[in-house]
Amino acid sequence: MNKPIAAVYAGLSQDVPVLSVRGLSVAYDGRETVHDVSFDIGRGEVVALVGESGSGKSTTAQAIIGLLPENGRLTAGRIVLNGEDISVWKGRRLDTIRGTVVSLVPQDPGSSLNPLRTIGSQLTEIWRLHGHRDTAAIRQEAVELLGHVGLSHPELRFGQYPHELSGGMKQRVLIAIALALKPALIIADEPTSALDVTVQKRILDLIDKLRVENGTSVLLVTHDLAVAGDRADRIVVLKGGAIQEADVSSRVLGYPASAYTRQLLADIPSRTHFAPRPAIPRAAAPIIEVRNLVQDFDAAGGPFRAVDDVSFSVLEGTTHALVGESGSGKTTTARAVAGLSKPTRGQVFVNGRDITALRGEPLRQFRREVQLVYQNPFASLDPRQTVGEIIAEPLRNFGRPDRAERHARVLAALEQVQLAPELAERRPAALSGGQRQRVAIARALILSPRLLVLDEAVSALDVTVQAQILRLLDGLQRDLKLTYLFVSHDLSVVRGIADTVTVMQSGKAVETGEVQDVFEHGRAEYTRALIRSIPGGRYLER
């Protein structure tokens, strides 16, 4: 399966490792999902566990800290932490090392803090749980720690509730909780996958800095090989619960030994190779023209301007990307183009017609021309319908072709998105994320629209699936002469698939131009910050 362990670790420091996992196997309800996994983490070292969802990387991490779900069990192997085999420890005994020797930075900062308690009380709890009683001293140390993890006004944050903080700030609080008792090992389970790219970079920088200062070891669990390459000393690549490859980062990225690693490398967004995009047809007419778009929302503290005077136009048959972080107004803009929201001011011309004035039946007819694909294929498909019904629904809304014709067109649509015809009978719950997104694309295409609005349509997917969907979209565009409005927070994805791009920040368009131009000579400081945040700079060329 892989090189003998001894060979893998030859040439590394001979210190006793902080963590040594040997022959670890984990089973859920008797079905083994992690097979014979072994690796070491030395003092102050960062090791990355990399793999797609279902590869067993999170299960491995949970097993190490003794937090497997109820139905999960260690079936074989040893977990030696600081020289002690903790794989046989149970409940209360594990509590004594959690937080003090090993701690966890969870994946989703949004749901990992108790909304009813202040940041301060949740942070100081870790000292109290481990027997510290000096309230004043704990408070002082907690406030210092909040400042140390890069939160502004730590005194103020101490008394605030989680909803008053942004996602990045919450993740900093969780890192502070993990660091509070200066553990020897931090397990970071996808610590940044729920965050914007620039925030992701800052959080990873923070973990790096704290590691250097405290000599803490880090086990970084991630699906992103580029992130792993930038941050880890060594990388362990997992697939289907087994190690495919384990080596120092430069070698895994530079000379991958397994086919799977090469696949993962090829699927990193910034490296996904598409056929070169055809030259932008200068004579083409603009299919979208957004003029001085303004969108206000009512908020607690008065109206909130989500989109502020944005203008751009998109030529027929090209892909225009809207890039920005959450709250930049990119999704709001895209929804206005799709006719799903009414702008406060400004005009949106699609095929030469101002659609902001459309209402009622004309608006319904307009749906034939523009379709939207959502970010989350788990939320955008009705769980009670079959795939066939989902794809056929737009047909039933327009013209009601008979059953036989509907069925034929559903099968054709499934083929178009490269799904097996049997899937028409299934329900969304029986499909993987990538398959569901293909169903959503099939539903969007069945009315033969000329314009597709893709709202973060690949962001919820694993890199490999993401690359597949991007290739599918690229192929469909060439075959069907589609125009895409592609909304993304990820510049690296945009580079391969888009012709032109508008970079948005806080509701304003800070830069618009051809993709290559913006990447190479981006003028706005914010654009350059976004480009710098693309992971993969250390061992990969961007």
Added chain:
Amino acid sequence: MSSFSEPVIAPRIGTGRGLRRLLHPVTPGLWLSVAILIVVILWAVAPGLWTGYNPVEGQSGNQLQSPSAAHWLGTDELGRDQLARLIHGARYSLSGALTAVGVGLLVGTLIGLVAGATGGRTDTVIMRLVDVLLAIPSLLLALSFIIILGFGHIQAAIAVGITSIAAFARLARSEVVSVRRREYVEAAFGSGGTFLGVVWRHVLPNSLNSVLAYAAVQFGWAILQISTLGFLGYGAPPPTPEWGLMIAEGRNYMTTSWWLTIFPGLFVIVVVLAANRVGRALRRN
């Protein structure tokens, strides 16, 4: 996020396993409750199979017998077998409860659907009216409707159903409002769906789960309400063997013939508890 780790294959479930899944986990108490309900349903469907005595006409010289081998639960003041009357009475309790829950479910869901799906001023007006309905004690409300509808078994059931409309409407509305905001509903509008089409195809089916579960819990409550109305004399007229009415009639002989009130009372309690237990299990899943 939990939905992201769903199993890739959803097994098709047959009816038998489906029922078991609906009631999971099946504890001994739940088994007993299911068994009691099945027996009572069989009583209602085919009372003749369970007893040979006539529930309406008594045997002279047989009045007010205490429980014995011939009359397990004794006889009443007209010499009628009490067990036979209880078995035949199951039909009135169950059909009444079904009618009541049906009225509440249909009308309440419709009101909740209209309020939740249209929103705005319509929603406000409808829900304030529902609040008014909720503010009136349900028994008082049921009695008022019986005065309007007239006395009788079915009228009592409908009146009980009307008092539960408000609760159904509130629940249905809250479900509809949450489903209405789902992405797949917006996607359905985005693919050219008309308002009624989307409400019918997506909003209603996805809102129904918890409303149906609530209906299951309401079932026991409806039996109790109908018996209460029977006891007060607003339900089926004598000599109908309705359980609530039987308790009321037995009251006159409470000091001499305890079985005339105790057994119908026990039957109501046991059936309502069983229906509640099963209803709660259904609601949980």
